[in-house]
Amino acid sequence: MDSEQLNHHRNGGSDDGDAAEWKQVAELRAVAEAQDPACKEEDDFMLRRFLRARDHNVGKACAMLVKYVKWKRTAKPNGFISEEEVANEIPKDKLFLQGYDKQGRPLIYGFGAKHYPSKRDLDEFKRYVIYVLDKTVSRLPASGQEKFAAVADLKGWGYSNCDIRAYLAALDIMQNYYPERLGRVFLIHVPYVFMAAWKIVYPFIDDNTKKKFVFVSDKDLDKTLKEAIDDTQLPEEYGGKLKLVSGAARQ
DSSP states (O other): OOHHHHHHHHHHOOOOSOHHHHHHHHHHHHHHHHHOGGGGGSOHHHHHHHHHHTTTOHHHHHHHHHHHHHHHHHHOTTSSOOGGGGTTTGGGOOEEOOOBOTTSOBEEEEEGGGOOGGGOOHHHHHHHHHHHHHHHHHTOOTTSOOOEEEEEEOTTOOGGGOOHHHHHHHHHHHHHHSTTOEEEEEEESOOTTHHHHHHHHGGGSOHHHHTTEEEOOGGGHHHHHHHHSOGGGSBGGGTSSBOOOTTGGGO
């Protein structure tokens, strides 16, 4: 490994991959940088996530990475999404970026009944998804943890909250541009009517991601959440000690 690659490792976190995998990462870097020199800006851990998302197929991972770099130029021309660009979304308090689970993954607590397709602009919603994912990634600990987790509370969700276009847009961004970042999503208080929307979205979820969505029944809710999340990181709404703060998407 040359000095430049070593610096990429240092910038990315702890080295917990095997030699064969890192060799593939180096191969991916060489191929990707030949196609788009901007790939040099991405560290080896970023490349490894793209490689894993494509089951270590260097060709497919390269296509995915080059697409990401091109997307980033247009989606985040300033390198980030500012609060001003999502000014209508943040005050709705649909998402709270607070707490960590017992694996050290930063948590997102989401409330589906606070989202109304009639009151959202799809382009701003897409920027909000990017904003939230970037904020969440910035909360990752220095331990080498690369994934986040979420609790999606669908209590009170009804047809007026159903927004297939927004769900698919969020899924597209997460799967194609933030691969291997999602660790687990607990879906709780799921009403029967939500399953109609889920059946539409489900085929668009890749196989590796499907198993990360866990539907939790009401009778198992307390046990499931407390097994995964310490009381101090669990909101008061679920029997924990964490107070959800309005505007927490700014955290």
